[in-house]
Every structure is written in C-alpha cells, then in structure tokens.
Amino acid sequence: MKTYLELANKLIENQVKNWKLAQKNYADLSKIQVKEISFGKFTIKIQFNPARIVSSSAKVDKQSIEKRACFLCVENRPIEQESIAILNQYFLLINPFPIFPKHLTIVSTQHIDQQIKNNIESMLQLSLMLEGFTIFYNGPKSGASAPDHFHFQAGNTGFMPLDNELKYLIKDFGSLIIENETNIWAVEDGLRKMIVFEGQNAIEIANNFNFAYKILQEVMSNGEEPPMNLLCNYQKGRFSMVLFLRGAHRPWQYFAEGEQNILLSPASVDFGGTLITPLEKDFNKLNKEVIIDIFRQTSVKGEVFRDIINKIKQLK
Numbered sequence: 525m526k527t528y529l530e531l532a533n534k535l536i537e538n539q540v541k542n543w544k545l546a547q548k549n550y551a552d553l554s555k556i557q558v559k560e561i562s563f564g565k566f567t568i569k570i571q572f573n574p575a576r577i578v579s580s581s582a583k584v585d586k587q588s589i590e591k592r593a594c595f596l597c598v599e600n601r602p603i604e605q606e607s608i609a610i611l612n613q614y615f616l617l618i619n620p621f622p623i624f625p626k627h628l629t630i631v632s633t634q635h636i637d638q639q640i641k642n643n644i645e646s647m648l649q650l651s652l653m654l655e656g657f658t659i660f661y662n663g664p665k666s667g668a669s670a671p672d673h674f675h676f677q678a679g680n681t682g683f684m685p686l687d688n689e690l691k692y693l694i695k696d697f698g699s700l701i702i703e704n705e706t707n708i709w710a711v712e713d714g715l716r717k718m719i720v721f722e723g724q725n726a727i728e729i730a731n732n733f734n735f736a737y738k739i740l741q742e743v744m745s746n747g748e749e750p751p752m753n754l755l756c757n758y759q760k761g762r763f764s765m766v767l768f769l770r771g772a773h774r775p776w777q778y779f780a781e782g783e784q785n786i787l788l789s790p791a792s793v794d795f796g797g798t799l800i801t802p803l804e805k806d807f808n809k810l811n812k813e814v815i816i817d818i819f820r821q822t823s824v825k826g827e828v829f830r831d832i833i834n835k836i837k838q839l840k
C-alpha cells in the first residue's frame with residue numbers, strides 16, 4: 525500500500541510528464557525571476573509568475589461567479605487532470621498554474637461554498653497525511669478564486685519563507701496567550717497579524733481554533749466567516765497552524781488606473797512571505813515601502829487584533 529504522500533508525489537510526477545499544460549507551466553516555473561527583500565528578522569520573496577494572471581485577476585463577485593462554469597467541479601475539469609480521492613470528501617489534483625515546485629489543489633467532491641467551519645479537522649488530518657506539504661486555505665473574501673467550491677491548496681514545506689521563520693518570529697514578535705496542550709501565540713511582526721496554534725493533538729487544535737473562530741466572528745464579521753488565510757503543516761510530530769487575520773480583500777493599488785496600478789491580490793502564499801505578481805511592471809515596482817502599505821491595508825487593524833487577543837485570553 526502506498527501512502528497518500530507517495531500517491532500525491534506520483535500524481536505530480538505523472539501529470540508533469542503527461543499533461544502538456546502542467547508540463548509547460550512547471551518547466552517555466554524554474555526559469556522565472558524571484559527577488560528577495562529583507563525586513564531584518566524575516567524575508568519577503570517576490571515571484572514574477574505570468575501564468576498566475578488568471579488567479580490574480582479573477583472576478584469573485586457573486587454575478588461573475590454565477591456566470592462561469594466552476595473549474596473545480598469534476599464535469600468541468602480538463603480531461604487530462606487526474607485525481608486521487610482522500611478522506612472520503614476531497615480529491616487531490618495537481619495545480620496546473622503552480623507557485624510551488626509541488627503544488628496541489630485539494631477540492632471538495634461536492635460543489636459547496638468555501639468556508640472553513642467543519643473543514644478544520646480535515647485540514648489538520650491532510651497536513652498529517654501529506655507531511656512535507658504546507659496545506660493552505662484562502663477565505664471566500666481573502667483570495668480564493670473559487671469561493672463557490674470548497675478547496676484547500678498545498679505546496680512543499682520550506683518554499684514560503686514563513687515555514688522556516690515562524691519559530692524565530694514567535695520568539696521575537698510573539699506573546700504566548702494560552703499555554704496548554706495547544707499553545708496559542710499572538711504574533712505581530714510589523715507586516716502581519718497572526719494567531720499561531722501549535723501542538724501534538726489535532727482535535728485539541730481544532731477545538732482551540734473553533735473557540736477563537738467564534739470570537740473572531742463576533743468582533744470582525746457579524747456572523748459571516750471572518751476574513752482569513754490559514755497555513756498548516758506537521759513537522760517532527762507537531763502541528764503548527766497560522767491564522768492571518770485580514771482586512772481589505774485587495775489593496776487600493778489593485779483598482780488604480782495607470783502608473784499606480786499593482787495587480788497583487790494577497791492570499792495565503794503572499795502572507796506566507798512569497799508575493800506573487802503576474803506582471804513585470806509590478807515585479808519591478810514592489811519595494812519595502814509598497815509592501816508595508818499593501819499589508820497594512822489587507823491585514824486586520826492593530827486595535828481590533830489586540831481586542832481579539834484579549835478576549836481569547838479572558839474567555840479561555
């Protein structure tokens with residue numbers, strides 16, 4: 525019996541060999557330009573990735589979504605795209621427009637809305653079954669390009685700078701808000717506002733996430749899903765889950781005309797420290813000052829973040 529990790533790796537290998545579109549886009553990935561900007565204690569990588577234009581410029585308003593055929597539903601997926609059933613409710617697919625050298629999309633078998641509630645335990649289980657991948661989730665208003673069809677994505681761990689930096693960021697910018705079987709940290713590194721859940725027990729982490737979720741919902745979103753991105757991986761016997769609390773879906777530069785326009789629609793991978801830009805003009809334009817400005821707009825406000833952290837402390 526092969527493990528799911530072996531099956532996933534084999535799927536990627538086969539698809540890159542046999543599916544022309546995947547072959548071209550994965551080959552191109554190794555040639556694209558990347559630049560790095562140091563923020564002292566952490567790094568932001570910028571990837572100039574023309575194939576991502578479809579995702580970066582996706583229209584995700586209700587009308588546009590209703591008008592298009594869903595590209596994650598089995599009947600609309602390309603004939604060449606193979607799948608592996610997992611956990612009785614998802615399919616593993618290769619992402620044919622990669623950011624990572626190994627990039628999976630993990631889609632619900634059913635056409636149901638993007639929402640993390642009731643899927644958080646699966647996220648933890650997937651990270652355990654696919655150790656070596658970081659599983660990520662983009663909220664329906666925080667970067668998902670198919671908000672009408674539930675999906676995660678996964679990329680090889682270590683590719684996003686945050687995968688390796690998290691333990692140092694916790695030390696330098698974190699405060700431990702709950703110390704228990706699951707440790708919960710609040711981290712503000714000057715760019716991002718994160719809540720980090722860390723421990724050995726998936727059920728415990730899911731319970732703690734659900735507890736925090738309720739508070740977020742009260743403070744941020746009036747009963748809707750709080751705007752968020754999530755990363756989760758399993759390394760050396762421990763899970764770590766990073767919850768980025770979001771502000772604006774897209775920065776003002778995204779909608780600006782002419783010179784000021786920057787086509788950057790931040791989601792999990794950007795918050796993980798790898799900014800994706802499909803246009804060369806933006807690749808050249810992105811510097812420290814612009815990045816700080818974009819993250820300021822697309823992250824939750826500092827006072828709201830601290831209010832949430834206090835409530836978690838008090839109520840737990």
Ligand SMILES: [Zn+2]
Nearest residue numbers: 594597635673
């Ligand atoms: Zn669908």
